[in-house]
Amino acid sequence: MSDVIPALAHLIAAFQYWAPDEGAPGPALERVMDAIEILNDNPEAKAELRAAVANARQRGAQHIDGVPLVVLRCLLMEEMPHD
Numbered sequence: 001m002s003d004v005i006p007a008l009a010h011l012i013a014a015f016q017y018w019a020p021d022e023g024a025p026g027p028a029l030e031r032v033m034d035a036i037e038i039l040n041d042n043p044e045a046k047a048e049l050r051a052a053v054a055n056a057r058q059r060g061a062q063h064i065d066g067v068p069l070v071v072l073r074c075l076l077m078e079e080m081p082h083d
Contacts, residue, residue: 002035002036002038002039002042002045002048002049003031003034003035003038004032004035004036004038004039004045004049004072004075005049005052005064005065005067005072006065007028007031007032007034007035008032008035008067008071008072009065009066009067010028010031010032011025011028011029011031011032012066012067013066014028036075039075046076049072049075049076050076052064052072053069053072053073053076056069057069
């Protein structure tokens with residue numbers, strides 16, 4: 001699976017201790033962007049994330065490793081054609 005869940009968990013933790021005058025946590029943001037790129041380029045990684053989200057939902061969980069399921073579900077959304 002891609003590194004998307006641990007990368008997002010790290011980003012969330014980084015923002016918990018972030019002070020606006022420090023600037024955004026660059027390394028954590030870069031890690032998330034890299035993980036999302038891998039997720040988008042690797043169908044197996046996307047399928048594994050989809051299965052992990054489905055498993056968590058089935059158990060009634062609201063998050064995986066501190067990452068809200070709603071965020072992970074957004075990453076799995078496919079582009080919708082526009083009229």
